[in-house]
Amino acid sequence: MRFATYEQDGTVHAGVAGEDGLHPLPDHTTVLDLVRAGLPAALEAGAAALRGPAVPPAAVRLRPPLEPPTVRDFVAFEEHVEGVVASVSGGAGVPPEWYDAPTFYFTNPYALLGAHDDVPIPPGCALFDFELEVAAVVGRDGASLDPARARDAIFGYTILNDWSARDLQRREMKVQLGPAKGKDSATTLGPWLVTADELAAHHDEDGFLALEMTVAVNGVRVGHDLxxxxxxxxxxxxxxxxxxxQVRAGDVLGSGTCGNGGCLAELWGRGREIPPLAPGDVVEMAVEGLGTIRNTVVAGTTLPPVARARPRLRHRTR
Structure with missing residues (x-):
């Protein structure tokens, strides 16, 4: 089942995406409420909604499928790491530590955008980039889960685009803390939250989801991966x-950017001369079984330069 959050005539609704449009759920019900209720209850509520009338997709604005309490973003694709290390930090190869554990950072849950929203370039950014990812949404609270229980705790999946200000990120990472402003201006989630049962047939014998992923800029395919x-x-x-x-129901966990052109920075690190994103560029991402998101880059807010730190003082007493 595909759960969506949408805005119509200034009012936000939760609904189920069907072949004939979006079927509203009862008023004051949110997709996060459904996730917290558990998959069986959510599927029952969705089935009831599908028996009701549908709203044409053209009449609404799709918002992020849910308002998650937290958003973690991993870096789980080796090929992406190899290319971005060269582009962002000037290194070479994959750090040995990457293989030890799946590294992640927390990103901004207040900067989420819908599947077709415009995306402003962050203040001071000259190297704006996209990142093609898939996110899992946790469906129940848990602590120190083993992988078997963790798999059962996944409610569903959605497409995630981790928009990135690469020049800001490069500076921040040199301080050995971050990313911060290089990453928190915008994250697209959408178009809907697809329940895990719909994708069960796509799991391989090792538990990986074999879904095709593509990204195009202005109609030209830039990246493609599994x-x-x-x-x-x-x-x-x-x-x-x-x-x-702990993880809690509604938490969003991004896969990290796929390889083979999942972002421009990977291609820059491999010597490809591709310009950064500019106002007017349209970025379209499609993932098998999950749908398509399509965002237009627009000019952002112009702000004064950030003040530099003053040299440290040497006084030890007042």
């Missing part, structure tokens, strides 16, 4: 996120 090229399956990512702490 989600099953991840270094760890989503069950391992959820288990690691919960290690020694």
């Amino acid at each position: 989600l099953s090229n991840m270094g760890w399956p989503f069950a391992e990512l959820v288990a690691y996120a919960s290690r020694g702490t």
Whole structure:
């Protein structure tokens, strides 16, 4: 089943995507409510909604499928790491530490955009980039989950575009903390949240989802990969996120960017001369079984330069 959040005439609704449009769920019901209720209850509510009238997709604005309490983004594709290390940090090869555990960072849950929203370039950014990813949504609370329980805890999946200000990211990463402003301006989620049962047939024998992923800029395909090229399956990512702490229903966990052109920075690191994104560029991402998101880049807010730090003082007493 495909759950969506949409806006119509200034009012936000939750619904189920069907062949004839979006079928509203009862008023005041959110997709996060359904996730927290558990998959069986969500499927029952969705089936009831599908028996009702549908709203034409052209009459609504798709919002992010849910409002997650947290968003973690992993870096689970080896090929992506290899290219971006050269582009962002000036290094070469994949750091040995990458193989030890699935690394992630927390990104901004307040900067989520819908499947067709415009995306402003962050202030001070001259190297704007996209990142083609898939995200898993946790369906139940848990702590220190093993991979088997973690897989059972996944409610569903959606497409994630982790928009990135590469020049800001390069500076931040040199401080050995981050990314920060290089990553928190915008993240697209959508078009809907596809429940895990719909994708069960796409799991291979090792638990990876073999879904085709593509990204195009202004109608020209730039990247193409299989989600099953991840270094760890989503069950391992959820288990690691919960290690020694908690995950909660509604948490979003991004796969990290796929390889083979999943972002411009990877291609820059491999010597490809492709310009960064500019106002007017249209980025379209499609993932098998999950749908398509399509965002237009627009000019962002112009702000004064950031103040530089003052040299440290040497006084030890007042």
